[in-house]
Amino acid sequence: MKKPILDGIRVLDFGRFIAAPYAGQLLADLGAEVVRVERPKPEPDRLRGPYLEGNSLYFVTLNRNKKSVAFEMFTDAGRRLLDDLIAKTDILISNFSPRAARGLGFTKERLLTLNPRLIVLSITAYGPDGPDAERIGFDTLAQARSGAMRCNGEEKPYFNHLPYVDFSTAIYGGFGLMAALYERERTGEGQWIDVSLMETVSAFVGSYGMIAEAKLLDKPRQRQGNSLIFALGDCLQAKDGDFVIFNVIGNMWPRLCEMIGHNELLEDERFTTDESRYAYRDEILPYIAEWIAGLNVPDILAAAEQHRIPFERVSTVGDLAQDAHAEAREMFPTVAQPEVGDIPVSRLGVSMSTHGRAQLNPAPAIGEHTIPVLEDWLGYAPSQFLSLRDEGVIP
Incomplete structure (x- = not known):
């Protein structure tokens, strides 16, 4: 079997919460050695629910396949140890605020001087500069600031419960890292990659034509509810479930x-184009709603498949957990987490023809790999570990 595609690539992961840890996990799934760097006490994302047996499922599903090195990095000896690790790594991932990053010495000039081949992925809320660079930010705030949230809901805006901005920012970051690794193969030089929650969701808004719509047509997109913009679509209710x-x-x-038994609608001059059908959607949708309301889920799905119409049941997450197609595609393998048991997680959303899927290992305990990583990366001897303990750097 071939080695994993990122075999031999070392990653220091300082990420917390979602975007940065997920970027690290993507690399780990491709075979990189991803080491989470943390303090000896639990970081906030280790304490976040949902929980099983007092353990954070949230942490496991975002940090499997990683190792953990734990030490007091905000001490002089800890800073020296940190620098030693950075000098031996290929990729550094962080989501510190610009101010906190500077406090740790995580500046572009310093890190790339310390390790000219280093590739740094810096994930922030609003970017490293500009008037709002130091503002605290999370996924939902980016949804709100970008105008995306204003397009959701009916009587008031709704944010998307699934933090798609965090996950997409991680994927943008991973995309940048792959390009940077390719560039380093040609030049031998590392580089600094900036991605931010605000710029990710704003790129989506712009790519969907909404910025052009606002600037050139002077029609900023407003709340749509479940109505699809510029095409026929909605959420409707069947006998035993909801459909899109x-x-x-x-x-x-x-x-x-x-399919719905109303071929006479084809003769109606109001419904001759996609644009006109959207304009008259309130005239058309009752026909579809009436047809759906008299049927059960299996009948609707069968008819939609026969006529090749884009219908789908609005499922629960519980339905997805039992979904036959998801099971056939092995979308939710399990990882054996100590003290908890088998935890269903997501696999890497990319399949590669020449490489099998990575073996899944549990999320690490705090500092579980401190000694082996320092031995392997830095060649530390037992006496050096004693010194680190005497200086209060490691427990």
Whole structure:
């Protein structure tokens, strides 16, 4: 079997909460040696729920396949140890605020002088500079600031419960890291990569045409509820569940009319184009809603598949946990977590034809790998560990 694609790549992961830890986990799933650097006491993301047997499931699902080195990095001896590790690593990931990063000596100039081949991924809320660089920020705040949240909901805006900005920022970061590793192969030089929650979600807003719409048409996108913009779509109720009909366009329209038994709608001049069907959606949707309301979920899915119409049941997360397709695709393998048991996690969302999927290892206990990592990376001898303990750097 081939070695993992990132075998031999060393990563120091200073990430907390979601975006930065997930970026590190993506690298670990590709075979990199990802070492979470933390203090000897539990960091906040180790304490966040949901819990099982008093253990954070949230932490396990974002930090599996990693190692942990724990020491007091905010001491003089800890800073020296930190520098020694940075000099031996390929990638450093952090989501410190710009001020906290400077306090640790995590500046572009200093780190790339310390290790010219180092690739740094810095994840922040608003970016490293600009008037709001030091503001505290989280996923939902980025949804709000970007205008994305204003497009959700009906009577008032709703934020998306799934923190898609965090996860997408991690993927942007991973994309940048892969490009930087490729560049380093050609030049031997490392570099600094900046990604931010605000810029990630703003890129999505812009790429969906919403900035152009606001600037050129003077029509900023407003709340849509479940109505799809510029195409026929909504959330409707069947006998035993909710359904989404999504993006019925072009030659889907006559197939939809046939499916719901209303071919006469094809003769209505109001419904001849995608644009006009969107404009008259309140006239069309009751026909679809009436058809759905008289059927059960299996019947609707079968009819939609037969007519190739984009329908889908609105499932619960519990439904997804038992989903036959997800099971067939092995989307939720388990990891054996000490003191907890088998925990279902997500696999890497990328399959590569020449590399099998990574073996899944549990999330590390605090400092579980401090001694082996310092021995392997830095060649530390037993006497040096005694010195670190005497100086209060490691427990």
